[in-house]
Amino acid sequence: MRQTMSPELRRRETISGYLFLLPSLVFFLGFVVIPMVMCIITSFTDATMNSNQPDVFIGLANYKELWQDPIFLKALRNTIVIVVVSVPVVCIFSLWVASAIFNMSEGPLSFFRVVFYLPVVTGSVAVTVVWKWMYSNYTGIINYVLKNGGIIDKNINWLGDPKYALACIIIILLTTSVGQPIVLYVSALGNVDHSLVEAAEVDGANNTQVFWKIKWAQIMPTTLYILVITTINSFQCFALIQLLTSGGPNHATDTIMYYIYYTAFTRFRFGYGNAMGVVLAIFIAILSAVQFRLAKEK
């Protein structure tokens, strides 16, 4: 309908459009796009943290080194474990909670929504320090409860033992990841077309059938969005690692994001860290694309 815009009007729209965009573009280009480009460029150099020292172009050397760096490979493995465990658990858990609460009255619904969102709002630092205390070897409540319940016979150093450390971190990550998916699913389930549900019930479909045959298809876009954001968030798991274990014991809990930070700030290898950043971004991009493709086929 707007194809018939006069050239005069089109010019005016373009100028005013860009003027309205300008303040936002300054921040977006300056603090998102430029660093993105810088990240890619410096990943081909031996850049250090010192910006006065000229960066020397070294081609693909950083990328080649990555695949021979045992710590990077371990961090990659850990990150993949975190993603593979947490993404499905978050999706299933939040879908269950959402379907249990979405048709409650406003009071209990708000209560549960707030409660499950609380760990996100509390902030990663506050959440992590309290879990660190709860996991602690001598004064932690988890050891106390498990010992009194007869589940373990002596205290376990949860975060200091490579066998348990990563699992402990994943548990905290899960509690801080389900808030947003629950809110999204509650709203999606509330928007499911009622006439379809009623028609199916008239035809004698039971609750399970109604859910899988009708609701599941209608909340698919939400599921897809949740898959993507949970994957991105799990890939970026950082604060938990830095505050709980600093990647220890013996790099057992390093994630890519933590190793990028470590490389840039402890070893001052800025270019190498950025090469890892690029690899991480490519991983996420591929996974998001695959998830989109899979969801579209269904």
Next chain:
Amino acid sequence: MSKKNGASTSYKVFSWVILILLALFFLFPLYWIITGALKTPAAINAAKPQWWPSEFTLRNFQVLFSKRSAPLFQFGSVVGPTVPGAIRWLLNTVFMAVMAMILTCITAAMAGYALAKKRFIGRAFLFSLIVAAMALPKQVILIPLIREMSKLHLYDTIWSVIFPTVGWPFGVFLMKQFSEGIPGEMLEAARIDGASEWKTFTTIVYPMVKPGIGALAIFTFINSWNDYFLQLIMLASNVNYTISLGIATMQAENSTDYGLIMAGATLAAIPIIIVFVIFQKYFTKGITMGAVKG
């Protein structure tokens, strides 16, 4: 409906029980932070934890407030009165979150309107760039940002943790979603009446996207308050710390004084939780609107 009542009632009871247990599990860390902050060192270090503090103390907060001191604020040569470091951290955090919120809301409301309602060359390209950027790992960009910030002489200032938050395109995306609902005829009518572009924006667009701005405001405030990674890499000196960063540093220095650390965690978490509970409705709206067609 009545024929399947038996099965669905027992399932309902079952799901209520599970939900309540889960709610307790999710509430427990917060409960443990607050009660821990009020426990004596003896109670904290006992092998047998106290579910409810047998004796309440303000000792942990006293230690927290005696830790360091800093001027309350500093603008050029104007220096405020000396206060405990934690108070300065809290003030820094509030300033950061409020500024990030205001700047994001203004820039995103304007840009979202332009992207939704203006037909200009390059619009489709810009919008794809914004969507693509949102799918990127945000933290990866922040490492290269450090050198840029030091070139701009913004490193280790409060602005270095404000500007990247404002630049993140989620707000623009959200406001575009809200602006789609503005009827084109109203804008047309304003143009025919000879209203300037800015006047159209303030008198027609702004009132219509107000709920969106409310959602974005609370969303940005909470995210900025809790963006620990950004704060960690950008802020270096103690007086510039945010409360999260201050508590994290304190934790590294006094790793076994859990009472003190819980007092710090209480100070960091309680203000933001209160804000969240008050504005919960807007927040929920922001999350859901940002996901539509996402």
